[in-house]
Amino acid sequence: MKKRNCFIGQSGGPTVAINASLAGIIHECIKSQKFDHVYGMVNGIMGLLESRYMDLGELFNDSQALEQLKHSPAMYLGSCRYKLPNYQDDPQTYEILFHTFEQLHITDFYYIGGNDSMDTVAKLSAYAKSIHSPICFIGIPKTIDNDLMGTDHTPGFGSAAKYVATSMLEIAYDSSIYKLNAVTIVEIMGRNAGWLTAASALARTQCNEAPDLIYLPEVPFSTQKFLDDIRKVFRHKKNIIIAVSEGIKNENGEYLDADSKYTKRDAFGHVLHSGTGKVLESLVYQEFKCKVRSIELNVLQRCAMHIASKVDLEESFQIGQAAVQTSMEGHSGVMMTFQRVQNQPYQVEYTYKDVLKIANLEQRIPVEWINDEHNDITQELYDYLIPLIQGEVAITYENGIPCYSNISHLRYK
Amino acid sequence: MKKRNCFIGQSGGPTVAINASLAGIIHECIKSQKFDHVYGMVNGIMGLLESRYMDLGELFNDSQALEQLKHSPAMYLGSCRYKLPNYQDDPQTYEILFHTFEQLHITDFYYIGGNDSMDTVAKLSAYAKSIHSPICFIGIPKTIDNDLMGTDHTPGFGSAAKYVATSMLEIAYDSSIYKLNAVTIVEIMGRNAGWLTAASALARTQCNEAPDLIYLPEVPFSTQKFLDDIRKVFRHKKNIIIAVSEGIKNENGEYLDADSKYTKRDAFGHVLHSGTGKVLESLVYQEFKCKVRSIELNVLQRCAMHIASKVDLEESFQIGQAAVQTSMEGHSGVMMTFQRVQNQPYQVEYTYKDVLKIANLEQRIPVEWINDEHNDITQELYDYLIPLIQGEVAITYENGIPCYSNISHLRYK
Numbered sequence: 001m002k003k004r005n006c007f008i009g010q011s012g013g014p015t016v017a018i019n020a021s022l023a024g025i026i027h028e029c030i031k032s033q034k035f036d037h038v039y040g041m042v043n044g045i046m047g048l049l050e051s052r053y054m055d056l057g058e059l060f061n062d063s064q065a066l067e068q069l070k071h072s073p074a075m076y077l078g079s080c081r082y083k084l085p086n087y088q089d090d091p092q093t094y095e096i097l098f099h100t101f102e103q104l105h106i107t108d109f110y111y112i113g114g115n116d117s118m119d120t121v122a123k124l125s126a127y128a129k130s131i132h133s134p135i136c137f138i139g140i141p142k143t144i145d146n147d148l149m150g151t152d153h154t155p156g157f158g159s160a161a162k163y164v165a166t167s168m169l170e171i172a173y174d175s176s177i178y179k180l181n182a183v184t185i186v187e188i189m190g191r192n193a194g195w196l197t198a199a200s201a202l203a204r205t206q207c208n209e210a211p212d213l214i215y216l217p218e219v220p221f222s223t224q225k226f227l228d229d230i231r232k233v234f235r236h237k238k239n240i241i242i243a244v245s246e247g248i249k250n251e252n253g254e255y256l257d258a259d260s261k262y263t264k265r266d267a268f269g270h271v272l273h274s275g276t277g278k279v280l281e282s283l284v285y286q287e288f289k290c291k292v293r294s295i296e297l298n299v300l301q302r303c304a305m306h307i308a309s310k311v312d313l314e315e316s317f318q319i320g321q322a323a324v325q326t327s328m329e330g331h332s333g334v335m336m337t338f339q340r341v342q343n344q345p346y347q348v349e350y351t352y353k354d355v356l357k358i359a360n361l362e363q364r365i366p367v368e369w370i371n372d373e374h375n376d377i378t379q380e381l382y383d384y385l386i387p388l389i390q391g392e393v394a395i396t397y398e399n400g401i402p403c404y405s406n407i408s409h410l411r412y413k
Numbered sequence: 414m415k416k417r418n419c420f421i422g423q424s425g426g427p428t429v430a431i432n433a434s435l436a437g438i439i440h441e442c443i444k445s446q447k448f449d450h451v452y453g454m455v456n457g458i459m460g461l462l463e464s465r466y467m468d469l470g471e472l473f474n475d476s477q478a479l480e481q482l483k484h485s486p487a488m489y490l491g492s493c494r495y496k497l498p499n500y501q502d503d504p505q506t507y508e509i510l511f512h513t514f515e516q517l518h519i520t521d522f523y524y525i526g527g528n529d530s531m532d533t534v535a536k537l538s539a540y541a542k543s544i545h546s547p548i549c550f551i552g553i554p555k556t557i558d559n560d561l562m563g564t565d566h567t568p569g570f571g572s573a574a575k576y577v578a579t580s581m582l583e584i585a586y587d588s589s590i591y592k593l594n595a596v597t598i599v600e601i602m603g604r605n606a607g608w609l610t611a612a613s614a615l616a617r618t619q620c621n622e623a624p625d626l627i628y629l630p631e632v633p634f635s636t637q638k639f640l641d642d643i644r645k646v647f648r649h650k651k652n653i654i655i656a657v658s659e660g661i662k663n664e665n666g667e668y669l670d671a672d673s674k675y676t677k678r679d680a681f682g683h684v685l686h687s688g689t690g691k692v693l694e695s696l697v698y699q700e701f702k703c704k705v706r707s708i709e710l711n712v713l714q715r716c717a718m719h720i721a722s723k724v725d726l727e728e729s730f731q732i733g734q735a736a737v738q739t740s741m742e743g744h745s746g747v748m749m750t751f752q753r754v755q756n757q758p759y760q761v762e763y764t765y766k767d768v769l770k771i772a773n774l775e776q777r778i779p780v781e782w783i784n785d786e787h788n789d790i791t792q793e794l795y796d797y798l799i800p801l802i803q804g805e806v807a808i809t810y811e812n813g814i815p816c817y818s819n820i821s822h823l824r825y826k
Contacts, residue, residue: 014587043592074586081591165814166719173487174427174716176823178494179456205811207819238825295711303587306579306720309813389813398618400722400802401578406620410589412651 003105005037006327008056010142011044011113011120012081014074015156016305017316018142019405021112022077023070024320025140026060032324039104042409044113045120046080049096054409065405070317071395072404073305084120087127094127101135108136108327112320114143114154118335118359125333125355136327139335139355140319144302146195149361150353151337155319156302158312158388161199163304164188165389167297168203172210172241175293182291183230183240183284186211187277189301191247193364194218196301198377199385200243210241217247218365219374221256226280227287229375234288246276246296256280306402310391315348322350346387416518418450419740421469423555424457424526424533425494427487428569429718430729431555432818434525435490436483437733438553439473445737452517455822457524458533459493462509467822478818483730484808485817486718497533500540507540514548521549521740525733527556527567531748531772538746538768549740552748552768553732557715559608562774563766564750568732569715571725571801574612576717577601578802580710581616585623585654588706595704596643596653596697599624600690602714604660606777607631609714611790612798613656623654630660631778632787634669639693640700642788647701659689659709669693719815723804728761735763759800 008025010018022040029035038057041048054077060066069076087094101109111121118139125137141148144160168186175184188197194216203210212233215221233240249255257275277294284292315338323336334352341347369381396403421438423431435453442448451470454461467490473479482489500507514522524534531552538550554561557573581599588597601610607629616623625646628634646653662668670688690707697705728751736749747765754760782794809816 010590014590043590047592072586073583075590078592079590162813167713167717169814169817170486170716170718171712173485173817173820174712176820177423177427177456177488177492179460179491179823179825202812203814205814205816207817207821209824236826293712295713296709298708299584299587299706300580300708300713303583304580305583386812391813392810397805399615399799400575400804401582401616401618403618404582404586404620407586407589408620410592411622412592413649 003036004034004107005039005105006035006108006110007039007041007048007053007106008077008110009041009044009048009112010075010077011079011111011117012143013114013302014079015142015144015302016073016159016308017156017312018112019072019076020070020313020316021140021142021155021320023060023066024317025110025324026056027066028321028324030057030061032328034328037104040077043078044080044082045084046082047078048100049093051100068396068403069405070313071305071393073303076405076407078410083116084123087123097124098131098133106135108138110138110140110323110327112140112142114141115148115360115362118148118355121335122333122355122359128332136330136332138323138327138332140323141335141337142316144196145190145193147193147362147364148358149363150335150358152340152348153338153388155312155316157195158309158315160196160301161202161385162309162389163301163307164196164199164297165202166307168200168211168241168243169205169208171295172203172208175241176239179238180291181234181238181288183242183288185242185244185277185280185284185292185294187244187246187294187296189297190217190245192217192362194245195365197243197245198365198381199389201377201382202385202389211243212240213242213375214377215242215244215248215375216365216370217245217249218367219370220251221248222251223283227283230284230288244276244280248276305404306395308393309389310393311388313393319350326352343383343387417448417520418452418518419448419521419523420452420454420461420466420519421490421523422454422457422461422525423488423490424492424524424530425556426527426715427492428555428557428715429486429572429721430569430725431525432485432489433483433726433729434553434555434568434733436473436479437730438523438737439469440479441734441737443470443474445741447741450517453490456491457493457495458497459495460491461513462506464513481809481816482818483726484718484806486716489818489820491823496529497536500536510537511544511546519548521551523551523553523736523740525553525555527554527558528561528773528775531561531768534748535746535768535772541745549743549745551736551740551745553736554748554750555729557609558603558606560606560775560777561771562776563748563771565753565761566751566801568725568729570608571722571728573609573714574615574798575722575802576714576720577609577612577710578615579720581613581624581654581656582618582621584708585616585621588654589652592651593704594647594651594701596655596701598655598657598690598693598697598705598707600657600659600707600709602710603630603658605630605775607658608778610656610658611778611794612802614790614795615798615802624656625650625653626655626788627790628655628657628661628788629778629783630658630662631780632783633664634661635664636696640696643697643701657689657693661689718817719808721806722802723806724801726806732763739765756796756800
């Protein structure tokens with residue numbers, strides 16, 4: 001019988017759920033009994049070009065190791081920020097890759113990643129078709145930003161949202177202790193899409209009103225309106241908590257922290273921001289001369305496995321399983337997607353879409369889901385978000401800290 | 414029979430364990446059946462001067478409410494940053510307070526706080542003695558900084574240490590995914606004492622070496638040595654993680670972020686710092702031109718109840734109980750302390766010490782517990798720290814987020 005081997009890769013920024021998708025793929029491959037080898041490329045396509053890969057079937061053939069992988073943050077296989085060139089510009093790269101595929105008898109290729117990774121899946125599947133290669137290329141989404149088109153939401157987002165909501169609640173408690181005028185600004189990840197910042201609203205309970213104001217990158221940010229909003233809230237309470245996306249822009253479309261000391265860009269040319277909270281902190285202090293503090297939630301939003309969403313981890317595992325079933329049915333050049341069937345009780349179906357309809361596009365919050373004042377979200381958005389953060393996961397602790405999969409293979413000299 | 418009522422107050426910055434001590438005091442007061450009323454002053458001594466207090470015995474007479482209080486972060490009673498004046502300078506303040514005590518038949522006064530709060534306990538108990546008042550004044554320590562004298566460690570520190578160690582582990586996983594030279598700088602709280610920064614070493618496991626370098630405020634920080642240290646580590650690994658205290662100072666005793674845009678001070682005149690990580694990030698980038706990122710753990714270190722240490726919460730509850738027993742024995746002007754009996758198995762005793770030997774002093778890391786290179790901790794310090802972060806607490810979640818005690822009484826207009 002003909003050999004059937006597959007490659008799995010991870011790419012882009014980490015989330016706490018991306019290893020759950022990896023675990024789902026491995027589990028389904030082993031369960032199907034159709035694969036001789038389940039290979040993992042180390043550091044994505046870039047590592048594959050350097051012939052760096054490992055045999056995952058051997059490493060994860062017991063359920064305990066797989067369970068630990070499912071509950072480990074970041075990326076077991078490592079990542080890369082490598083933009084696959086167009087075939088016309090660099091045919092050799094494609095030839096190297098497909099030569100490797102041939103040598104290793106690869107039939108299926110799973111790439112877990114965000115927007116840029118789907119671009120890779122699109123290019124590889126198009127090239128495969130052009131040379132009549134039967135290899136199936138499947139994209140599995142992941143991003144804490146929830147900004148991929150064609151899917152109800154993305155794996156990894158629910159856990160990041162749960163981290164943001166929980167942190168917002170705890171920061172609100174922390175900020176409540178003094179009887180004095182105070183403003184706390186919480187800066188949340190999300191360059192162009194405000195989904196994660198919106199998730200801060202999930203912190204609201206019978207006991208907690210925070211955040212009092214929410215600023216999203218989908219609508220222009222006005223400094224004057226911002227200060228007026230704060231003035232209004234001060235009329236009925238002393239202690240104000242504000243959630244703000246790192247990527248808010250003024251009416252001219254300029255980022256608020258454009259005056260940062262040194263502007264950094266990632267490999268794809270995206271500008272990396274980090275100073276929006278500090279800029280607003282300074283503005284508020286100058287205007288109100290009150291206690292003011294900005295808090296940047298930073299990378300823990302995407303790596304705090306200890307507070308992951310159970311719904312998110314289960315879905316991320318299952319979308320990995322569904323990816324294997326989809327490629328076994330012969331589909332290629334598609335990204336796996338979630339389709340929300342209903343909200344109460346919450347239910348999703350696993351489907352797939354042409355990756356060309358997804359790659360290089362961004363799904364942002366519809367403006368109808370932002371209030372007229374542009375400083376809060378609507379009930380519709382709340383209802384959309386709340387099912388995604390449900391449930392807690394049981395992490396194994398050893399010696400007081402979580403016990404995650406060993407990633408010493410990513411330790412480079 | 415003569416009435417016996419008590420006051421409990423919380424003061425200073427929040428921790429996740431300070432409500433556990435409050436719960437311990439309330440529980441022991443109710444259990445003793447000797448108190449008619451257990452009053453809580455709202456916003457500490459400052460609130461008491463404005464006659465703001467509440468009856469805790471009524472609110473927490475069922476074990477479920479008390480259990481929730483034990484597992485709620487920040488300060489149920491609110492806090493103040495109020496320095497009690499010396500009697501000589503302002504006798505009226507003392508007269509107002511003791512008049513309130515008399516009117517409410519107060520026999521016992523429990524004040525949970527840090528260094529500055531112990532100063533309040535010292536002053537009130539001294540004044541009580543001078544006027545032959547029989548009221549017992551007991552201090553219960555709390556601080557994430559672990560910098561109080563006379564006690565093996567402080568309530569609240571273990572949970573903050575567990576948060577720091579867990580976050581460091583998760584950041585290390587997050588930072589491991591790319592194959593490129595990179596430096597991640599994690600800035601940790603601790604103005605003059607490096608205990609919490611040292612706790613980042615507890616993230617080290619068989620699978621994780623991070624942090625690679627640790628810089629503490631107990632020894633002078635040299636920029637040149639820092640860059641040389643990084644250069645050395647780069648010789649054998651690409652990806653470097655550094656833990657640094659917010660309060661490190663150069664050889665001239667100046668804070669590294671002294672050039673911050675605007676320097677803030679708290680009510681006690683302490684300078685508030687927040688830019689050390691950013692200063693180092695810029696230095697590293699200029700020297701190595703590599704990927705570099707600084708992460709400020711910020712207030713979540715002291716409010717992340719969802720990752721609290723079970724040992725810490727249990728001890729914090731029990732030191733509250735011990736405080737009630739101590740005042741019932743007639744002691745006053747003392748702070749409750751932990752005395753470590755042994756390390757394996759870990760065991761502490763609850764004792765007390767003259768508060769005058771504690772107030773306004775700082776317990777810093779002994780230099781023998783810092784390595785000769787001044788960039789790591791010794792095994793002795795690791796062994797001291799590790800018992801304090803053991804065990805996890807079961808938080809109740811509702812609708813995806815933790816369910817904490819209602820603190821809407823702290824919502825001021």
